[in-house]
Amino acid sequence: MFDFDYLIKKLTDACFASYPFKHIYIEDFFSSEHFEQLLASEEIASPKANSDDELIDGLYAKGYKVIDFPGCVTDRRKYVAWHSEGRNEPFHSACEGFGMVLRLYSIQSPILVAINEFIASERFNRAIAEKFDIDFEQCITDGGIQKYLDGYEISPHPDIRRKAATFMININPSPLSESLNHHTHYLRLTKKREYVKSFWEGNVDIDRAWVPWDWAETVHQQKKNNSIVLFSPSNETFHGVKADYEHLKTQRTQLYGNVWYKKGHTTSKLEWEDMDLLSRKTTSYSSQPTNPIRSMIASTIPSSVKTFIKRAYRKTDVDADKGMDLGERKTR
Numbered sequence: 243m244f245d246f247d248y249l250i251k252k253l254t255d256a257c258f259a260s261y262p263f264k265h266i267y268i269e270d271f272f273s274s275e276h277f278e279q280l281l282a283s284e285e286i287a288s289p290k291a292n293s294d295d296e297l298i299d300g301l302y303a304k305g306y307k308v309i310d311f312p313g314c315v316t317d318r319r320k321y322v323a324w325h326s327e328g329r330n331e332p333f334h335s336a337c338e339g340f341g342m343v344l345r346l347y348s349i350q351s352p353i354l355v356a357i358n359e360f361i362a363s364e365r366f367n368r369a370i371a372e373k374f375d376i377d378f379e380q381c382i383t384d385g386g387i388q389k390y391l392d393g394y395e396i397s398p399h400p401d402i403r404r405k406a407a408t409f410m411i412n413i414n415p416s417p418l419s420e421s422l423n424h425h426t427h428y429l430r431l432t433k434k435r436e437y438v439k440s441f442w443e444g445n446v447d448i449d450r451a452w453v454p455w456d457w458a459e460t461v462h463q464q465k466k467n468n469s470i471v472l473f474s475p476s477n478e479t480f481h482g483v484k485a486d487y488e489h490l491k492t493q494r495t496q497l498y499g500n501v502w503y504k505k506g507h508t509t510s511k512l513e514w515e516d517m518d519l520l521s522r523k524t525t526s527y528s529s530q531p532t533n534p535i536r537s538m539i540a541s542t543i544p545s546s547v548k549t550f551i552k553r554a555y556r557k558t559d560v561d562a563d564k565g566m567d568l569g570e571r572k573t574r
């Protein structure tokens with residue numbers, strides 16, 4: 243009944259963009275006929291709601307369920323209380339807020355049934371893998387239709403190493419969606435924080451982490467409805483979301499999916515606090531005369547970047563030589 247194979251052709255034919263990192267961006271991804279039908283479906287439209295509880299009940303009635311998702315809570319009462327009481331507690335130390343994400347599980351509209359099957363299909367996900375030179379036989383996939391409530395925040399991060407590829411398609415029901423503040427940012431590290439990328443490059447067994455917003459700068463926001471972004475996570479694929487909008491009338495809505503390596507190869511992860519070479523703040527190791535984690539990070543940084551950091555560090559009025567432990571670069 244619905245043929246979406248033209249989407250595979252668009253993906254296969256697309257050129258890569260290289261800034262701020264290698265990715266694919268396509269506008270008008272679905273045909274206008276398909277996109278209109280998609281937006282007209284009952285499950286994409288906002289439920290009538292005058293409160294957070296009515297909104298969540300309305301989304302449940304449409305077939306959505308709260309899911310465990312990065313930057314989000316799954317406890318409905320905790321979310322509603324936080325949202326009504328001044329949003330005073332973050333979920334993650336690099337963020338100011340948290341959100342709740344719901345995925346559509348019970349689908350009635352024929353076009354959404356077909357789209358949901360298509361984005362889960364081997365032929366679509368294999369096409370993504372081939373486009374990014376990923377061995378699809380080593381991968382599994384997941385995806386779906388999701389709504390993200392107000393407060394949803396995931397600070398800049400490149401994605402963990404086990405994620406092989408990811409895609410996001412904006413399917414927002416409001417004709418005003420492009421003017422709302424809930425869109426994905428695509429970013430690059432600031433000059434002072436480029437050492438983080440060097441550190442991850444030199445330590446492939448350590449997983450990548452979220453960093454504070456001021457460690458990166460936004461290059462582009464994916465605001466266009468019916469646009470898709472795809473990329474294969476690397477040490478520079480920084481993206482983030484900080485949703486601040488009135489969600490009772492309309493909700494940030496996406497078709498979202500990932501290709502995952504079946505096996506991960508990391509042995510540990512360092513959070514941003516332990517990678518913060520420019521801060522006076524204490525970490526679990528900072529009371530030691532020589533901070534072993536900072537020394538390890540510093541040992542992976544190219545000398546040109548070290549010189550830059552030392553200058554920036556002096557500007558922050560901290561003793562550069564004492565605080566930074568800038569050793570020699572590790573070769574691996």
Ligand SMILES: [Fe+2]
Nearest residue numbers: 399400401481
């Ligand atoms: Fe991500």
